[in-house]
Amino acid sequence: xxxxxxxxxxxxxxxxxxxxxxxxxxxxxxxxxxxxxxxxxxxxxxxxxxxxxxxxxxxxxxxxxxxxxxxxxxxxxxxxxxxxxxxxxxxxxxxxxxxxxxxxxxxxxxxxxxxxxxxxxxxxxxxxxxxxxxxxxxxxxxxxxxxxxxxxxxxxxxxxxxxxxxxxxxxxxxxxxxxxxxxxxxxxxxxxxxxxxxxxxxxxxxxxxxxxxxxxxxxxxxxxxxxxxxxxxxxxxxxxxxxxxxxxxxxxxxxxxxxxxxxxxxxxxxxxxxxxxxxxxxxxxxxxxxxxxxxxxxxxxxxxxxxxxxxxxxxxxxxxxxxxxxxxx
Amino acid sequence: xxxxxxxxxxxxxxxxxxxxxxxxxxxxxxxxxxxxxxxxxxxxxxxxxxxxxxxxxxxxxxxxxxxxxxxxxxxxxxxxxxxxxxxxxxxxxxxxxxxxxxxxxxxxxxxxxxxxxxxxxxxxxxxxxxxxxxxxxxxxxxxxxxxxxxxxxxxxxxxxxxxxxxxxxxxxxxxxxxxxxxxxxxxxxxxxxxxxxxxxxxxxxxxxxxxxxxxxxxxxxxxxxxxxxxxxxxxxxxxxxxxxxxxxxxxxxxxxxxxxxxxxxxxxxxxxxxxxxxxxxxxxxxxxxxxxxxxxxxxxxxxxxxxxxxxxxxxxxxxxxxxxxxxxx
Numbered sequence: 090x091x092x093x094x095x096x097x098x099x100x101x102x103x104x105x106x107x108x109x110x111x112x113x114x115x116x117x118x119x120x121x122x123x124x125x126x127x128x129x130x131x132x133x134x135x136x137x138x139x140x141x142x143x144x145x146x147x148x149x150x151x152x153x154x155x156x157x158x159x160x161x162x163x164x165x166x167x168x169x170x171x172x173x174x175x176x177x178x179x180x181x182x183x184x185x186x187x188x189x190x191x192x193x194x195x196x197x198x199x200x201x202x203x204x205x206x207x208x209x210x211x212x213x214x215x216x217x218x219x220x221x222x223x224x225x226x227x228x229x230x231x232x233x234x235x236x237x238x239x240x241x242x243x244x245x246x247x248x249x250x251x252x253x254x255x256x257x258x259x260x261x262x263x264x265x266x267x268x269x270x271x272x273x274x275x276x277x278x279x280x281x282x283x284x285x286x287x288x289x290x291x292x293x294x295x296x297x298x299x300x301x302x303x304x305x306x307x308x309x310x311x312x313x314x315x316x317x318x319x320x321x322x323x324x325x326x327x328x329x330x331x332x333x334x335x336x337x338x339x340x341x342x343x344x345x346x347x348x349x350x351x352x353x354x355x356x357x358x359x360x361x362x363x364x365x366x367x368x369x370x371x372x373x374x375x376x377x378x379x380x381x382x383x384x385x386x387x388x389x390x391x392x393x394x395x396x397x398x399x400x401x402x403x404x405x406x407x408x409x410x411x412x413x414x415x416x417x418x
Numbered sequence: 419x420x421x422x423x424x425x426x427x428x429x430x431x432x433x434x435x436x437x438x439x440x441x442x443x444x445x446x447x448x449x450x451x452x453x454x455x456x457x458x459x460x461x462x463x464x465x466x467x468x469x470x471x472x473x474x475x476x477x478x479x480x481x482x483x484x485x486x487x488x489x490x491x492x493x494x495x496x497x498x499x500x501x502x503x504x505x506x507x508x509x510x511x512x513x514x515x516x517x518x519x520x521x522x523x524x525x526x527x528x529x530x531x532x533x534x535x536x537x538x539x540x541x542x543x544x545x546x547x548x549x550x551x552x553x554x555x556x557x558x559x560x561x562x563x564x565x566x567x568x569x570x571x572x573x574x575x576x577x578x579x580x581x582x583x584x585x586x587x588x589x590x591x592x593x594x595x596x597x598x599x600x601x602x603x604x605x606x607x608x609x610x611x612x613x614x615x616x617x618x619x620x621x622x623x624x625x626x627x628x629x630x631x632x633x634x635x636x637x638x639x640x641x642x643x644x645x646x647x648x649x650x651x652x653x654x655x656x657x658x659x660x661x662x663x664x665x666x667x668x669x670x671x672x673x674x675x676x677x678x679x680x681x682x683x684x685x686x687x688x689x690x691x692x693x694x695x696x697x698x699x700x701x702x703x704x705x706x707x708x709x710x711x712x713x714x715x716x717x718x719x720x721x722x723x724x725x726x727x728x729x730x731x732x733x734x735x736x737x738x739x740x741x742x743x744x745x746x747x
């Protein structure tokens with residue numbers, strides 16, 4: 090049985106929502122858990138649920154890396170931080186994957202140091218799942234490498250494709266390069282050089298060429314490749330634009346008594362859209378390229394997101410995506 | 419009287435909407451026009467309007483740079499292209515500004531070659547206006563320099579601030595650096611070095627530090643500074659996200675007969691939001707840093723956008739923003 094290590098202290102709603110989601114995930118996806126954090130708090134949360142028949146172990150620690158801390162500094166000082174011990178459990182082979190909703194930087198750094206890189210991988214990348222008008226799509230790198238080289242983006246394309254095939258279920262996912270124009274020869278030096286490499290592997294990668302910012306949510310490009318700085322900006326601009334638009338809609342529906350009534354009647358329709366755009370449906374982003382599976386969940390994850398993160402972690406292990414990445418290189 | 423040169427052949431709806439918008443702008447903002455393009459077509463369009471009392475000159479040419487063409491190659495081959503002659507009119511001092519809705523690359527290249535750089539400016543930058551939850555904001559560079567250096571971003575901050583003050587009317591606009599985290603020390607090499615420069619001029623620039631993708635449309639940061647690759651991606655991701663969300667909303671309102679009725683009733687509310695988010699309200703982006711004023715309008719601009727582009731061009735000339743940029747350096 091697969092065991093998943095969960096940083097029970099990471100995220101805005103830890104440990105309450107983390108433990109709840111972990112228990113739900115363990116039940117639904119039939120996995121064992123390694124909950125890492127304050128034992129007393131974890132036990133208090135576990136007591137709320139029927140955990141009969143579940144295989145749950147606890148690793149106690151009272152060190153936690155907070156969101157504002159410098160990851161590298163914190164890792165040096167807090168050798169027993171919950172995220173460090175979670176990763177450690179995978180490094181020792183006691184667990185097969187980590188789910189972390191705390192500091193992304195700390196999850197990344199501890200995974201990189203604790204697990205090491207996959208054979209042949211120059212740098213790990215964050216593989217984020219995004220909603221689109223059609224099915225879910227993949228954005229890679231969503232923030233691991235802020236100064237990337239063309240070879241990093243090429244490896245991101247391979248890793249993103251394996252993820253899109255194995256976890257999102259695309260048979261032959263399309264790969265596109267994020268750029269500022271569709272034609273070859275567009276973009277900065279990184280984009281131009283990467284284009285040449287990807288074009289060279291056109292068939293293997295199902296490379297469809299450059300795509301632009303306005304294509305992201307259309308959903309025809311299944312794996313969007315870019316460097317970590319641009320990817321992180323995209324992720325947050327999409328999120329921010331959606332939040333502001335929904336705020337503006339809410340304002341309109343509060344603008345008069347009649348509008349309020351309309352708003353009430355429209356609620357189920359907007360509920361459908363919000364569900365489609367909801368990040369918690371896909372649980373978290375995968376840090377790909379390390380020797381192990383690390384799922385990085387949104388800091389504001391509630392139980393539903395953590396449950397789905399457990400599913401993603403389990404699928405990544407079950408489908409041996411790391412083996413397939415190494416084979417694909 | 420200020421004369422504005424307009425590439426009458428540039429854009430998806432040229433010359434029909436361009437000429438219409440130009441005439442509306444000339445009337446409303448009391449400017450003279452230099453319409454550049456096919457004389458017969460321009461005269462045919464002008465005949466539709468009462469242009470009595472307007473000062474309109476036509477420069478005939480039958481060369482046009484199309485959207486798909488390589489700007490540098492096209493400029494070499496089409497020495498009499500409408501955009502080239504429009505810029506030329508400013509270079510000769512016959513007009514004081516250009517409005518162009520055709521190929522952005524061609525407008526940029528012809529302005530740079532035809533007008534030259536402002537004294538002290540290393541590289542011109544595109545200064546785009548964006549809607550936000552509050553007032554309009556500025557994104558600079560929105561696509562001129564794809565491989566920027568810290569000094570370029572510093573100059574963008576200065577140019578963006580002058581634009582925000584003089585054209586958008588902010589008294590002391592805030593400047594933020596687009597980054598992937600709020601804390602100092604975050605980001606890629608470019609962001610880190612630029613942060614140090616901007617922090618050093620904190621008071622002068624009213625620098626508020628790093629901002630993230632999700633802050634763009636919130637509207638508290640009035641001038642967002644980034645390199646041209648990232649800026650262009652942001653611009654298009656915002657646009658694309660809004661388009662997809664409105665598509666999803668439309669789908670929901672078509673999902674049942676009752677939803678259709680609701681959709682009809684909600685139309686005015688969504689009209690208010692669309693108006694708030696409508697790029698045509700601010701006419702176009704300014705290419706700042708060249709010796710002259712070039713307003714680059716969206717390729718799909720209709721008359722309303724062109725009319726507003728005329729207003730932006732006139733204000734940029736009236737307020738002498740180039741003089742203020744040179745003074746600010």
